[in-house]
Amino acid sequence: MNDYMGKSLSWRVADGIVELALDRAPANEIGLAMLDDLERFAGALPELESKASALILYSKQSAGFSAGADLRELYTLVQQTDTASAAKGVREFLERIHAVLNRLDMASLTTIAAVHGVCFGGGFELALTCDLIIADKMARFCFPELRLGLIPGFGGIPRLKRDIGNGVVRDLLLTGRSINATKALAVGLASQVAAEGEALRVARATAEQVTKFDRPTAVVAKHFIKPLPAEELRREIDIFCKLFVQPAVMQGLRRFVEDTGAHPYLP
Numbered sequence: 129m130n131d132y133m134g135k136s137l138s139w140r141v142a143d144g145i146v147e148l149a150l151d152r153a154p155a156n157e158i159g160l161a162m163l164d165d166l167e168r169f170a171g172a173l174p175e176l177e178s179k180a181s182a183l184i185l186y187s188k189q190s191a192g193f194s195a196g197a198d199l200r201e202l203y204t205l206v207q208q209t210d211t212a213s214a215a216k217g218v219r220e221f222l223e224r225i226h227a228v229l230n231r232l233d234m235a236s237l238t239t240i241a242a243v244h245g246v247c248f249g250g251g252f253e254l255a256l257t258c259d260l261i262i263a264d265k266m267a268r269f270c271f272p273e274l275r276l277g278l279i280p281g282f283g284g285i286p287r288l289k290r291d292i293g294n295g296v297v298r299d300l301l302l303t304g305r306s307i308n309a310t311k312a313l314a315v316g317l318a319s320q321v322a323a324e325g326e327a328l329r330v331a332r333a334t335a336e337q338v339t340k341f342d343r344p345t346a347v348v349a350k351h352f353i354k355p356l357p358a359e360e361l362r363r364e365i366d367i368f369c370k371l372f373v374q375p376a377v378m379q380g381l382r383r384f385v386e387d388t389g390a391h392p393y394l395p
Contacts, residue, residue: 130179134157135161135165136152136161137149143336144339145181145335145339146176146182147183150193151192153189155191156191156194157198158194158196158251159197160198162198163221182238183235183237183335184240184241184242184331184335185242185254191246192246192267192268193243193254194244194246194252194255195230195242197249197281197336198325203384206378215369217395218368219365221240222260222365225282226283226361226365228281229283230358232254232258238350239258241259241261242264242322242331243263244263245267246270247268248268248271248272248306250281252284253284254342257283259354262318262330264322264323265309265322267327268307268309270304270395272304274301276381276384277376280310283364285364289357291316292317293316296315311313315356
């Protein structure tokens, strides 16, 4: 499947490069619709891997790469059912999103996230599945989950611990503060910083470089330097689900939904 247009994303293949574009207003929130499309993409990966060497993941939304999980959808789920049923639904969602993100993480393609604007929560976790992050100078990265009484649930902390030092991981998790592209480059989160509006162009140039190398060798190199933290990822799901039923989470979700600001996801 060379080209696909879904409800929340699309992809195309050209010259050995797959481009996966997130496109769900207002800020690529990851809910059931996005998950369905991501699962479709994961299902198409075996065919795409046979035709391409690199994958670029980017956003068509002006607000940024992704504001994270669709918290309004989650709040609606909680309101429409009892706590036990909601918790069961959350675990099922997490199992599905982990399966997709693990597949992206371990893809034989060299994967590049071109990030601009907000890259928060679940969106940050999606970017962390990629081998390289190229950040627009206006990009910001954040894990705001503790504001909701939760931890990141899409695999963010195990992947971030794999990639950078624990001091930065703890700061992002425990303070909820965002960091800019310059800081992301300095700590090793981003591999390059691009001028405003240029992240996708730089990602395309990087992907073209990737296509010059022997593919089997690149795959071996990737899997050697980027192991999947499988056990920690499984533990994360359990911890998230245990926290989810606590009163602080319901209070945090209610505050978020009732916020009348234009961008309640901003720290």
